[in-house]
Amino acid sequence: GIRDRSPSRGLGDVYKRQYKVSKFDTRTKKRAITKEDVRKVIALDLSQGYPSERLARDIFVFSYFGAGINFADIALLKYGNVRDGRVQYVRKKTGKPINFLLTEEMRNIIVQYQRQGQTDEDYIFPILDRRVHRTEQQRYDRTHKVLTNTNRWLRKIGQRVGIEHLTTYVARHTFATVLKRSGVNIAIISESLGHSDLSLSLIHISEPTR
Numbered sequence: 001g002i003r004d005r006s007p008s009r010g011l012g013d014v015y016k017r018q019y020k021v022s023k024f025d026t027r028t029k030k031r032a033i034t035k036e037d038v039r040k041v042i043a044l045d046l047s048q049g050y051p052s053e054r055l056a057r058d059i060f061v062f063s064y065f066g067a068g069i070n071f072a073d074i075a076l077l078k079y080g081n082v083r084d085g086r087v088q089y090v091r092k093k094t095g096k097p098i099n100f101l102l103t104e105e106m107r108n109i110i111v112q113y114q115r116q117g118q119t120d121e122d123y124i125f126p127i128l129d130r131r132v133h134r135t136e137q138q139r140y141d142r143t144h145k146v147l148t149n150t151n152r153w154l155r156k157i158g159q160r161v162g163i164e165h166l167t168t169y170v171a172r173h174t175f176a177t178v179l180k181r182s183g184v185n186i187a188i189i190s191e192s193l194g195h196s197d198l199s200l201s202l203i204h205i206s207e208p209t210r
Contacts, residue, residue: 031170032177033163038064040161042105055126056153058109060171067100068175068193071150071168075127075143080120082110 042061046054063069069077072092081089087106088099102110110124121130127146133139151167158166172193179189 031173033166033170033174035178037161037163038174040163041157041166044157044161046157050153052149053153053157056150057157058112059125059150059168060154060157060166062106062109063168063171064175065103065105067098068172069098070172071147072143073098074125075123075146076139077124078120079118079122079124082124 038061041057044057046057059071059074062074063071066074066087069087070093073089076092077087077089081087082102085102086099087102088097090097113125115122123130128139128142133142147168154166154168154170158164176189176193180186
């Protein structure tokens with residue numbers, strides 16, 4: 001399972017070591033949660049819960065550690081996208097190439113879903129099946145259905161740990177906000193999120209709600 005490790009470990013520091021610090025500040029909608037809240041989500045015992053509930057939590061944690069990767073791109077991730085300790089893919093929404101470090105937390109999640117006889121063309125998460133979802137429409141319909149279910153479970157998980165409106169999008173917002181509060185330049189955050197415009201990144205950066 002996912003161990004209770006501090007989500008702040010290395011997340012902002014890795015970026016600060018490589019890029020200059022910015023004093024950028026802004027006021028936006030409050031959608032991010034605190035690092036302590038992320039720890040609560042990670043630490044919650046779901047061993048007796050439903051597989052779809054554990055998948056929802058895994059997707060949230062994977063997104064948080066995985067540069068805020070959104071649900072659609074998580075669904076499309078294949079084993080071939082993981083190379084030399086990094087995750088490399090092209091963002092579906094913008095077509096921008098994304099490349100980030102595979103953390104221990106993310107690796108532990110991937111291991112849980114590995115199957116015997118898998119190939120580089122197989123999807124990592126049990127959202128899509130390449131033998132079943134062959135067309136763009138089939139993949140869209142399936143992804144939308146699982147996203148709705150995932151957010152339903154995340155809201156329940158949030159209620160158990162005292163977090164309102166927990167969704168997959170909150171993970172993306174929280175990743176961006178943690179980096180900003182660690183002093184990472186907004187341009188670097190924008191690049192990490194795969195945005196084509198800096199103004200889009202401003203929407204993702206907020207003060208935590210708690």
